[in-house]
Amino acid sequence: MAVELKSWRELPIGGVIPGGATPELNKTGSWRSQRPIIDLEKCIQCLMCWLHCPDNSILIKDQKITGVDYDHCKGCGACAAVCPVKAIEMVPERGGA
């Protein structure tokens, strides 16, 4: 996280983090050693991958799969594992196996 560290005077009261979720502050996509590639042709839009993704990284619009949030996807492969039609392939992140 390359966010500047704040002075004690700037911190909200009581250690509270107001304002809701801050996913942009922790881009866990950097963790990956493999990434999911979704074949949207094969996809039957069952949403099982969306349901299981631990990192909210299966993107949907109007309850249809549109892609992957590679900023947060950790490459765990749960999506590929639960896909009933094997529409998701896990490929190495940096070329080699």
Place this chain on the structure above:
Amino acid sequence: MKKVMTGHKAVAEAMRQIEPDVVAVYPITPQSEIAEYYAQYVADGIVHTELVPVESEHSAMSACVGAAAAGARVMTATASQGLALMIEILYIAASMRLPIVMALANRALSGPINIHCDHSDAYLARDSGAVQIFAESAQEAYDYMIMAQKLAEHKKVRLPVIVNLDGFTLTHSAQVVEPLEDAQVKEFVGEYEPIYPLLDVDNPSTWGPFAMPDYYFELKRAQQAAMEAVPEVFLSVQEEYAKLSGRPYKGLFEPYKLEDAERVLVVMGSTAGTAKVAVDELRAKGEKVGLLKVWLWRPFPREEIASALEGAKVVAVLDRAFSFGNMGALYLDITSALMHRERRPIVVNYIYGLGGRDTSTEQLMQVLQEIKDAQPGEGLRYLGLRE
């Protein structure tokens, strides 16, 4: 109108008049009657409070934290082992800046188990970040519970506040108390304005995060700043209350015949009442003695108390608990405050009153006499101990 009531009734009455939204409480001698009185108010439907009869003091403070963070006005009470059990959460409540007001019916910490008064429970919470006030009488306990609510909720403070009243001596003895009218108390404490309340579901906030070394220090420094703001707010709340009640509350401590005193007793809690009598008796004999009665113990009024004591010849600090391994905690507070003063009295430390041992007027007069021969740098003395 003057009434006769026990200390715990006085505390319960103050709570009733403040009428918090939530009271989460667990019984323990000598506090139980406070919970019982309050439960009766709830059962009679005269307060809207949700009473949460929790299964332990740890859960009492946890429920208080949940309720306060949710946005409710919250109060509780405990003693001794109960405080010990909830101490983890008390520290957390202070770190979360939650204005929970708690009556502490001072009782000795085990072991051995003892249900009578001393200040070891208050001392346990010394470093917790909670504000601590000591009451001399049921009247003061009543008054300070109300002032505590306003102090705790002040925007510059927002900390838990503990009002200490001596177990049995104050909680269970019938005294004269002059309460305010219900409407006066309601007006004095006003509406509670929560900050980032959990129940504001449209504006979600995260309470009690995990902090790494990169932020923990700053978060605690911010908490320290809140403690530093307390004395000023304490005085202004006191001033307002003094006007309202007509009672002469003024200052972070009460000086009693202190001005020209050469030998001074420093004491917290109900023994101050006995000390006043001892001082009067010696003054009648022409002895220049006085009393400094501490009201606000945490944060400790270093400069104010040092200024009040620096002109004396000898000061006897009475600690009603051991701080094993060193001198008494109050003695340490006072000597460190006096350390940098040009004029400094000799300061002597008495441990007294442990486990409910009574202290008589004669014993305190004896103390004021025998400290004439005090030498600097003495170790602990023990008042009323069978050697």
Place this chain on the structure above:
Amino acid sequence: MPSIKVLAKREEERVRFTGGHSLCAGCAEPMIVRTVLNAIEEPVVVANATGCLEVATTRYPTTVWNVPWIHSAFENAAATIAGVEAAYKALRKIGKIEKRIRFVAFAGDGGTYDIGLQSLSGALERGHDFLYVVLNNEAYMNTGVQRSSATPRWASATTSPVGKAIPGKPQDRKDLTEIAAAHHVAYVAQASVSHLIDLANKVERAMKYEGPKVINVLSTCPLGWRVPWDKSVEIAKLAVETCYWPLYEVEQGRYRITYKPRKKLPIEEWLKPQGRFRHLFKSEKGKELIAELQTAVDRHWEELLMKERCTQEG
């Protein structure tokens, strides 16, 4: 019954739990949390005990919670949420709040079966309106896989390791679900990360009730159980298919098993793929222990079937 599309629609409209946390890749806890939060229609306030979920989702100053959320300590998620709920009741009484808000606590097996048991029991007895979800990964995972009273017999954990003298945890695990049911609250259930729609249905059924509800969810920990990180769902499924972790509910005292495996698999199928049970497959003694475990699972399953028969007929 919230279908998967309904859950997805809700998350699109109001995402309650986002990415950006540092739970392990493949961790089952966020799978469970997302489903639970999406399965509840009304606004929620969450209390969270100390543990992986709490620590990894709220590293100051970041958070992945888009709902009001509070953590204070390890053993008090139930007491904390009870306080929030009491505040809600009080403020509602005097007209300061009008919305219907629901209350959810998340805690691990450590923070529930062990150190949090008292706090949970008290909150159940007092009848607060809240849903308590146990994220049961069968050990103190956040602190390094130490055994809890949810750890199964003969599993290897760091404080019940396999050694020359003792092959893993010698004690059987507690039945927290039955402990909760013994409080006679309106709804108690057992669920698994392998059956998230079943979980969503259970959450919805639970939330129809005012009062305490408990759902004990089996949550694979790839690291602690020593399984590959993409196998969370598959492994938990084996727990269900072997009847080691039955999916059932106790609704107003009536037992109902919500999934009965067509073919009950032998317990080996559940034990074999996990590194924490590997030692059982390396010796004759291990075979004996596995047979013991099979007997225990069978007996527990029969008891559950019996409870279902008895309470459904009444």
